[in-house]
Amino acid sequence: xxxxxxxxxxxxxxxxxxxxVYCNSSSVFxxxxxxxxxxxxxxxxxxxxxxxxxxxxxxxxxxxxxxxRKDSSLHITAAxxxxxxxxxxxxxxxxxxxxxxxxxxxxxxx
Amino acid sequence: xxxxxxxxxxxVTEMGQEVTLRCKPISGHNSLFWYRQTMMRGLELLIxxxxxxxxxxxxxxxxRFSAKMPNASFSTLxxxxxxxxxSAVYFCASSPGGAYGYTFGSGTRxxxx
Numbered sequence: 001x002x003x004x005x006x007x008x009x010x011x012x013x014x015x016x017x018x019x020x021v022y023c024n025s026s027s028v029f030x031x032x033x034x035x036x037x038x039x040x041x042x043x044x045x046x047x048x049x050x051x052x053x054x055x056x057x058x059x060x061x062x063x064x065x066x067x068x069r070k071d072s073s074l075h076i077t078a079a080x081x082x083x084x085x086x087x088x089x090x091x092x093x094x095x096x097x098x099x100x101x102x103x104x105x106x107x108x109x110x
Numbered sequence: 111x112x113x114x115x116x117x118x119x120x121x122v123t124e125m126g127q128e129v130t131l132r133c134k135p136i137s138g139h140n141s142l143f144w145y146r147q148t149m150m151r152g153l154e155l156l157i158x159x160x161x162x163x164x165x166x167x168x169x170x171x172x173x174r175f176s177a178k179m180p181n182a183s184f185s186t187l188x189x190x191x192x193x194x195x196x197s198a199v200y201f202c203a204s205s206p207g208g209a210y211g212y213t214f215g216s217g218t219r220x221x222x223x
Contacts, residue, residue, distance in 0.1 A: 041217070042214025042216055043153075045213070048211055088153065100153040
C-alpha cells in the first residue's frame with residue numbers, strides 16, 4: 001500500500017519567514033502533485049512534477065521532486081498570510097489513482 | 111467554466127435517513143472521483159468513474175454507499191441508511207485524465223445526528 005507522509009503536520013510562522021514542508025514515501029511515483037486547500041473549499045492544484053530531480057517554481061513557491069521519485073518538498077519564501085491553508089501532496093504510480101498525503105496545516109501570522 | 115459544482119453545500123440529517131449528494135463535473139473531463147475527507151483519515155478515494163463507467167469502487171465503505179453517473183454531466187453519491195460515522199466532507203473531483211490534476215468541487219459537509 002502506498003503511503004505519503006507529510007511533515008510537519010502543523011506549522012505556525014510569522015509573515016516574511018521561509019518554510020519547507022516535506023512529502024515522503026517508500027514507494028516510487030510516476031508523478032506527484034501539490035495542492036492547497038483553504039477552509040470550506042476543495043483542494044486546488046498548484047503543480048505537477050514528473051521527472052526525478054525536477055524543480056518547479058510558482059512565484060514564491062519552489063517544488064522539488066526527489067531524484068528517486070519517492071519524496072518531494074515545497075519551499076515557501078517570505079510567507080504571507082494568504083499562504084495559510086492545508087498543503088497536500090498526492091502521488092500516482094501511473095494509474096488514475098492519486099494517493100493523498102496526510103497534509104501540512106500552515107498558518108502565517110501577520 | 112464554472113468548475114465542478116456540488117450540491118448541497120451542507121446537509122444535516124438524522125441517523126437512518128437517506129442522503130443524496132450531487133456533482134456536475136467540468137465539461138470535457140472524462141474522469142470523475144468521489145472523495146471523503148475527515149480529520150482522522152484525510153482524503154480517501156471512494157469511487158472513480160471513467161467515461162461514466164465505475165472503474166474502481168474499492169474505497170466505498172460498505173453497501174450503504176452507492177454512486178451513479180447516468181451521463182457525462184452528472185453524478186450522485188447516495189448513503190442509505192446514514193449513520194453518525196458518515197459525517198465528513200464529501201468532495202467530487204473531475205479530470206481530463208493522465209498526469210493532469212484534479213479539479214475539486216467545494217464539497218458537501220454532511221452531518222448525521
